[in-house]
Amino acid sequence: MENGQVRILFDDGDAMTHSAADISAVIPDKLPDPMTLKRTSHVIVSCESPFHHIGFVDTGNHDRNVGVVCDQCGDICIPVSKVRLFAQQTIPHEVGARVFAWWTNGVYYHGFITSASDLNVFVNYDDGDTVTLDKPDRTAVILDVIPQMTEILLNEHVIGF
Numbered sequence: 001m002e003n004g005q006v007r008i009l010f011d012d013g014d015a016m017t018h019s020a021a022d023i024s025a026v027i028p029d030k031l032p033d034p035m036t037l038k039r040t041s042h043v044i045v046s047c048e049s050p051f052h053h054i055g056f057v058d059t060g061n062h063d064r065n066v067g068v069v070c071d072q073c074g075d076i077c078i079p080v081s082k083v084r085l086f087a088q089q090t091i092p093h094e095v096g097a098r099v100f101a102w103w104t105n106g107v108y109y110h111g112f113i114t115s116a117s118d119l120n121v122f123v124n125y126d127d128g129d130t131v132t133l134d135k136p137d138r139t140a141v142i143l144d145v146i147p148q149m150t151e152i153l154l155n156e157h158v159i160g161f
Helices: none
Strands: 005-009 015-019 042-048 051-062 065-070 074-079 083-085 098-102 108-116 120-125 130-134 141-143
Touching: 042 065, 042 074, 098 120, 098 130
Parallel strands: none
Antiparallel strands: 005 015, 042 051, 042 083, 051 065, 065 074, 098 108, 098 141, 108 120, 120 130
């Protein structure tokens, strides 16, 4: 790490640099403790080798397998050995945070925070579009956290995905 940047060298010889502040840029290749994989945990899964995708745990650990819902792979049952925990996000303006953010048509779309200043937050959507939003507007960027059913109150505003 140098000047706030992390240099990644891939097995095929390619290299890339990421901001050390980006919590989603580099995921440790370490097996999670199966007991820490709870329902709704964000994970990285390898369902289309050699590619990895973001998903979340849908069902618990059964015979060393876990049910995962993934945008690219759908609902799959996968060995725990192919699952890595995605970086835990706690605030919606953290670089690399997985979020839902307003687009110009007033609809929320899925994306990542690429940077933030005192007044603005910059989002890269999953489809490749980008947007700059007002950071003080609490409704502009919503952290992608899957709540437990007991955490959702009657008549509470939610985002359905």
